[in-house]
Amino acid sequence: MKRTRPVARGLLAIGLLVLGLATQARANGLPGKGVTVQPLKSSLAEEMFQTLLVSRALEKLGYAVEPMKDLEPATEHLAIANGDATFMANHWNLLHADFYRNSGGDARLSRRGVYADGAVQGYLIDRKTAEQYNITRIDQLKDPAIAKLFDTDGDGKADLTGCNPGWGCELAIENHLTAYQLRDSVTHKQGSYAALMADTIARFKQGQPILYYTWTPYWVSAVLRPGTDVVWLQVPFSSSQGDSVDTRLANGRNYGFLANQQQIVANKDFVAKNPAAGRLFEVMKLPIADINAQNLRMSQGANSQRDVERHVDGWIRVHQPLFDGWIEEARAAAR
Numbered sequence: 420m421k422r423t424r425p426v427a428r429g430l431l432a433i434g435l436l437v438l439g440l441a442t443q444a445r446a447n448g449l450p451g452k453g454v455t456v457q458p459l460k461s462s463l464a465e466e467m468f469q470t471l472l473v474s475r476a477l478e479k480l481g482y483a484v485e486p487m488k489d490l491e492p493a494t495e496h497l498a499i500a501n502g503d504a505t506f507m508a509n510h511w512n513l514l515h516a517d518f519y520r521n522s523g524g525d526a527r528l529s530r531r532g533v534y535a536d537g538a539v540q541g542y543l544i545d546r547k548t549a550e551q552y553n554i555t556r557i558d559q560l561k562d563p564a565i566a567k568l569f570d571t572d573g574d575g576k577a578d579l580t581g582c583n584p585g586w587g588c589e590l591a592i593e594n595h596l597t598a599y600q601l602r603d604s605v606t607h608k609q610g611s612y613a614a615l616m617a618d619t620i621a622r623f624k625q626g627q628p629i630l631y632y633t634w635t636p637y638w639v640s641a642v643l644r645p646g647t648d649v650v651w652l653q654v655p656f657s658s659s660q661g662d663s664v665d666t667r668l669a670n671g672r673n674y675g676f677l678a679n680q681q682q683i684v685a686n687k688d689f690v691a692k693n694p695a696a697g698r699l700f701e702v703m704k705l706p707i708a709d710i711n712a713q714n715l716r717m718s719q720g721a722n723s724q725r726d727v728e729r730h731v732d733g734w735i736r737v738h739q740p741l742f743d744g745w746i747e748e749a750r751a752a753a754r
Contacts, residue, residue, distance in 0.1 A: 448480075448481075448746075448750050449480060449481030450480055450481060450693070450694075450695035450749075450750060450753035451477060451480040451481035451482030451483075451693065451695060451696065452481040452482075453481075453483075454481075454482050454483065454693060455482070455483045455484075455485060456474075456477055456482045456483065456484045456485065456505045456506070456696070457485045457488065457503075457504040457505045458470050458473065458474055458484065458485070458487040458488075458504070458505060458506055458507070458508070459487060459488055459489075459490055459495045459498060459499065459504045459506070459507045460487050460488075460489060460490075460495075460507065460508070460509060461489065461490065461491055461492055461495065461509065461586065462489050462491060462583075463509075463586075463612075464613075464717065464722060465637060465638065465710075465714045465717055466508070466509045467487070467724070467727045468710065468713045468714070468717075468727055468730060468731060469508045469509060469534065469535070469681070469705060469710060470487050470507070470508045470509070471487075471727060471728060471731045472508075472703075472705065472731050472734065472735075473506065473508045473683060473699075473700070473703065474487070475731055475732075475735060476699055476703065476742070476745055476746060476749070477696060477699065479746050480695050480696065480699065480746065480749055480750065482696065488504065490504075491585035491586065492509075492510075492515055492518050492585065492586060492587055493518045493521075493585060493587075494585075495507045495518075496510075496515070496518040496519055496521075496522040496528065496684065497518075497521075497522045499522070499528060499684060499685065499686050500522040500523045500527040500528050500686065501527075502686055502688065502689075504686070505685060505686055505689055506683055506684065506685040506686070506689075506700065507683070507684050508534060508681075508683050509681055510530060510681065510682045510683070510684040511538060511587065511679045511680075511681055512530070512679060512680045512681075512682055513664075513677055513679055514540075514587045514588060514591070514676075514679055515587050517587075517590075518587065519684070525687075526687070527686070527687050528684055528685070528686070528687055529684065529685045529686070529687045529690040529697065529700070530682045530683065530684045530685075531682075531697070531700065531701040532682065532683070532700060532701035532702060532703070532704070533680045533681070533682060533704065534680075534681050534682055534683050534703055534704060534705055535636065535680070535681040535704070535705050535706070535707055535710060536680050536681075536704075536707070537635075537678055537680075537707050538634060538635060538636060538678065538679040538680065538681055538707065539634065539635050539674070539676065539678050539679070540588065540632070540633065540634035540635070540674075540676045540679070541632070541633075541634075541651050541652070541674035541675055541676055542557050542579070542630070542631070542632055542651070542652045542674070542675070543629075543630075543631055543632075543633065543643070543645065543649040543650060543651055543652065544569070544628065544629060544630050544631075544649060544650060544652060545623055545628055545629050545648065545649055545650075546646075546647070546648060546649055546650050547626075547628075548568060548569075548628040549650045552565060552568065554652070555650075555652065555653060556652055556653050556654065556655055557595070557599060557601070557652045557653070557654055557655075557675070558599045558600070558601070558654070558655045560577050560601055560604050560605050560630075561599070561600055561601060561603075561604055562604075563575065563604060565577075566604040566605060568628045569628050569629070569630040571622070572606075574606070576603075576604055576605060576606045577604060577605045577606065577630055578605075578606050578608050578630065579592070579605050579606065579607050579608060579630050579631065579632065580608050580612075580615045580616060580618075580619045580629075580630065580631035580632065581607040581608055581609050581615075581631075581632050582609065582612065582632055583609060583610070583611070583612050584609055588632065588634070589607075589609060591659070591675070591676065592607055592632060593607065594658060594659070595654065595658060595675055598656075598658035599654065599655060599658070615631075616631065616633075616639055619631050620639075620642060620643065623643060623648070623649075629643075629649070635707060635711060636707045636708075636710035636711045636714060637711070637714055638711065638714035638715040638717065638718040640711065641711055641712075641714075641715040641718075642715075642718070651672075651674050652674070653672055653673050653674060653675075654666070654673050654674065654675040656673075657673060657675075658675070659676075659677075664677065683700040683703065685697070685700055693753075694752040694753050695749040695750060695752050695753035696749070697752065698748055698749045698751075698752035699745060699746075699748070699749040702744075702745050702748050702749070703745055709734065713727075713730050713734070716730065
């Protein structure tokens with residue numbers, strides 16, 4: 420018994436030292452000291468910017484942030500819910516609603532605040548063809564003569580540059596093809612969206628008609644400018660994957676999709692144990708225009724990991740007071 424007392428006292432001293440170091444770290448504004456974070460993004464390279472910005476803020480709070488991993492949205496949500504990852508910065512509310520719900524919803528995941536607001540999506544065609552044939556709605560493609568204008572492979576059907584399987588948007592497009600009776604006249608082209616859009620843009624530059632789906636924030640709308648180069652197509656009525664959601668926007672137009680909010684989704688247990696990170700996820704806000712501008716730089720060749728890290732660091736320098744404000748709010752939540 421006498422021999423065990425020094426060991427016990429030693430263990431107690433080590434425990435007190437660790438506690439003291441943790442308390443000192445919090446006092447020094449590093450509430451994340453000793454905690455490892457695993458960020459996720461999808462296979463879409465343009466999500467790197469938003470994700471790295473969150474990672475930079477977490478590092479400022481003392482968290483050890485692992486390199487981001489790529490998973491498709493449905494798997495991202497599930498991995499975060501299971502605790503195999505910590506957060507994703509590109510959850511689309513409403514587009515990813517099923518992924519969120521099927522992964523346990525609010526019981527296992529946390530989504531507070533709006534990271535980027537006003538994310539829109541829909542179908543566009545080149546302005547020249549729209550004006551020449553008076554095309555304003557997607558259901559006009561039921562007409563074989565109209566559909567044939569956008570035929571790129573000679574089968575007589577319009578070829579729609581669509582959405583990658585697993586992203587969520589492909590389900591909405593497939594629903595629309597059925598709801599608007601376009602199955603016999605429109606082919607939903609899927610694969611690598613970036614490669615498909617490169618072909619679409621090349622056809623546009625050659626003066627050929629184009630038909631495609633896209634979203635903002637993304638660089639495509641900086642190259643194919645809505646209202647100048649291309650026009651949005653409206654839908655004849657709202658049809659949102661079998662439910663009764665009205666997709667008309669405030670201006671009365673109906674492009675088939677509601678405006679979405681992009682949110683940071685995190686593991687709920689992690690947020691409960693890390694109030695600083697939870698508050699950070701809640702207060703960070705990134706303008707859509709800034710995401711578009713950075714994504715455009717990537718499309719022009721500045722798309723390596725080092726390039727995007729430089730973009731993030733540059734954004735922080737330009738917006739230093741805003742960034743510091745996020746950090747201070749996060750630190751305050753840990754006190």
